[in-house]
Amino acid sequence: MIGSSYDLIVIGSGPSGLMGAIAAARNDLRVLVLERMPKVGLKLLASGGGRCNLCNTLPEEEFIAAFGRQGRFMQPALRAMGSAELRAFFQTLNVPTQEEAHKVFPVSGGAESVLDALLKECRELKVEIRTNCEATAIPKEGGVQTAEARIPSKAVLLASGGKGYATLGGSASGYGLAHRAGHEIVDPVPADVPLLIHERWAKELSGVAVTGANLRIGLKGFPKAGTTGDLLFTHQGLTGPVVLNSSGAVAEKFNTIEAVPIIIDFAPGLNDWRKAGGNKSIANALRPWIPSALTKSLCRLIDIDPNAPVSKLSEKKSVLLTEQINQCRLTATGTEGFKKAMVTRGGIALTGIAPNTLESKLQPGLYFAGEALNLDGPCGGFNLQWAFSSGHLAGQHISEAL
């Protein structure tokens, strides 16, 4: 490949691709980034509701555990660039960051400052970026095929992201490229996605929010402890961090069953709320723990008048109501799909990739980074951290290899 005009072609201008491009260009490689969308870094711009929760400061072991069984694969990338190094990196690009309960955001409050800084650095390093340019194949002889031409290069970094949010660049295009290069693809399913719920009463609560709820999947093999976080009823079902974080596991179950039972504790640690109730209405007495609209719905399910005074509530009904609050059973019938999936579960199988270099075990010179791989984390900066860390590690190794 001597005489190639580019040392490295990066497929995808997301955080993993731009970080890979920067790491390689800082080592004097000539880098071209291809982006199939008209604009670069669209998902990064939309991340964290526009605030860009760019990493998470949890200790390495906890960070890895949040990605489940596959998480260990990330260790070399996290060691090369963990949250401290990533924050220092952005500091040098004049993007100071701040931490809120392990979640890291740019002080500017805007994802734009993060993308702008990455693009400025790319410009200074003379990284070339071509938009509206889709990679259609990664030939064994090297380089990248696009609709117009084959562009030669010594190495290729596939940083094509996941399938979610097509409007922000999500597509299966990268899986096809990897598959044709011989890589196995683990069936992608939507993750970090709202759930569709069968029970009508739940949909009628659209807009009601509950803080600190606990959610567990009511099937064998899932942890009894569940996960805890905020929850929001929607007109189709449920969303909010606690739901999004469980949604990938629920979505996987839809490959084999049509409905997944979920059990919600709307008020973990609820104590004897009746004591202080007296003449207060049931809905009022429970207000410190759950919104009254929710109490009213739960009461109706078991034929209790939520406006009746607590003192009139029988022991039997009180036990039933507490059960409804602490172990409410709902039925997930689907997810809002890839259209609303912030992350994809599944993707390019890790077995074909060396974790220390992120190079393909099947096609030398082909590297991988980011969400395109079979790794997905919960909300909270985990996925962007993996994108940045893996892009950095791949860029470093490509520089060493060439």
Ligand SMILES: Cc1cc2nc3c(=O)[nH]c(=O)nc-3n(C[C@H](O)[C@H](O)[C@H](O)COP(=O)(O)OP(=O)(O)OC[C@H]3O[C@@H](n4cnc5c(N)ncnc54)[C@H](O)[C@@H]3O)c2cc1C
């Ligand atoms: C609304 C939303 C909010 C989010 N918020 C957060 C958050 O706050 N914190 C967090 O950690 N994560 C968040 N995420 C997830 C996070 O944005 C992604 O995990 C991350 O962007 C993945 O980075 P990536 O570089 O791997 O892929 P992407 O950012 O998806 O970039 C891949 C790029 O490759 C391009 N591409 C694909 N195929 C080709 C091809 N064949 N040729 C050329 N170009 C191609 C795509 O168009 C895309 O621009 C959010 C996601 C969404 C959708």
